Amino acid sequence: MYLLKIILLAIFAISSYGAFANCNIKNSQELFNIIKEGHPEIKYNESLEKAYSETLSISSQLPNPELEASREEGKSLEGDTSVTSLALSFPIELGGKRSARKNYAINSTNMNKQILRLSSEDAYIKAILIAYRLRQVYELLPIYKEALDSLNKILKIKLKRKSLSPEEEVEKETLGLATNDYRLKISRLKSEREKISRELSLSMGRDCRISRGSLPLDVDLTKDFSDKNDFEKSAQLLQAKESLNAARAKLELEKSQAFPDMKIGPTLEVERVRGRDYKSYGISVSIGLPVFNLNSGARKKATRELHSSELNHKHVKRHVMIELESEIEKYNTFRESLKTIASRDELEKKHMRIEKLFKRGVISTSMIIESHRQLIEFASTRFEFELGAVEAIWNINKIKGAVFSSKI
Structure with missing residues (x-):
């Protein structure tokens, strides 16, 4: 046991000496x-x-575009109806x-x-x-x-x-x-x-x-x-x-x-009546109205x-x-x-x-x-x-x- 301690101490001393040897600084500028x-x-x-x-x-x-989708189903005098709407809007910072x-x-x-x-x-x-x-x-x-x-x-x-x-x-x-x-x-x-x-x-x-x-x-x-x-x-x-x-x-x-931000983009609406599709295309524009807040504070x-x-x-x-x-x-x-x-x-x-x-x-x-x-x-x-x-x-x-x- 005593011999083992001596060996461990020797190994530690050698490793420590090696660490110190790497710090052989020649002058103050090098330091x-x-x-x-x-x-x-x-x-x-x-x-x-x-x-x-x-x-x-x-x-x-840049702000990410927004996708809005909705679907509505119901009945009318003409039969079963459904409306599917898609809108893709791109925010524009004004x-x-x-x-x-x-x-x-x-x-x-x-x-x-x-x-x-x-x-x-x-x-x-x-x-x-x-x-x-x-x-x-x-x-x-x-x-x-x-x-x-x-x-x-x-x-x-x-x-x-x-x-x-x-x-x-x-x-x-x-x-x-x-x-x-x-x-x-x-x-x-x-x-x-x-x-x-x-x-x-x-x-x-x-x-x-x-x-x-x-x-x-x-x-x-x-x-x-x-x-x-x-x-x-x-x-x-x-x-x-x-x-x-x-x-x-x-x-x-x-x-x-x-200044309010504006959102603009295409819209698509598909209306199905008794198995027949009616498609509508358009452009969606939305903008906030600076009525109550002009960021004055x-x-x-x-x-x-x-x-x-x-x-x-x-x-x-x-x-x-x-x-x-x-x-x-x-x-x-x-x-x-x-x-x-x-x-x-x-x-x-x-x-x-x-x-x-x-x-x-x-x-x-x-x-x-x-x-x-x-x-x-x-x-x-x-x-x-x-x-x-x-x-x-x-x-x-x-x-x-x-x-x-x-x-x-």
């Missing part, structure tokens, strides 16, 4: 290409878009109902496509931010661990001493608090790493581990966003525009509903909805323009700040220089604690600015309608 193709929300939106596209074929359908219905379907479909596009863009941008944050967590963990190791070494030395001065006693307690704080923060970072790793794996549509080498490293701060009027391709603005077009088409559709409602859509379109256009200006200013602020502060390499050099001074023992315990705290705080602040710059870049791309065409 985000996989997310574009495999993100569950993006795939769902693409599938739903195809379903919405069928609305046009539904709106183009007032341009079919073309109005098609226009409304086209605009409604286009509006829904922009809603789905916006949803897909948001999902993709969220995955990008998660990837950058995961790389930051990978870089923060060693800094915390080195700080914890340094403080633990000093704490162990002080714990071995039999007697401590009041100042050293305070230092020992301070070191204990600092090490416990770092342990908690390391644990929190590890939990965050696992959580966002799973989220990123879910965004890929694959069940695999994501290596650190496949994550984006540096933020591209060479981009120069100067055109503040390039927002016409924004999904949010296009959605408002198509919503306005749909409201106009809806009003035309309601106006067309005021629906037309008033559509008119008010059109007015609301016009107001919404103006508001959204103004909002998108202001949002683009705001995101460009935000990006420029983050870019200038990141250019002036220490880079990742400079930060590492400072870290190594501080560590050498620690090992030489020329720095007080309080200074060691403060130096590590400032180093971690600086790294966290830099990462916060980097993430802000990344978010601003992709929000600008979203407003410009270039999310899926832009490269990392």
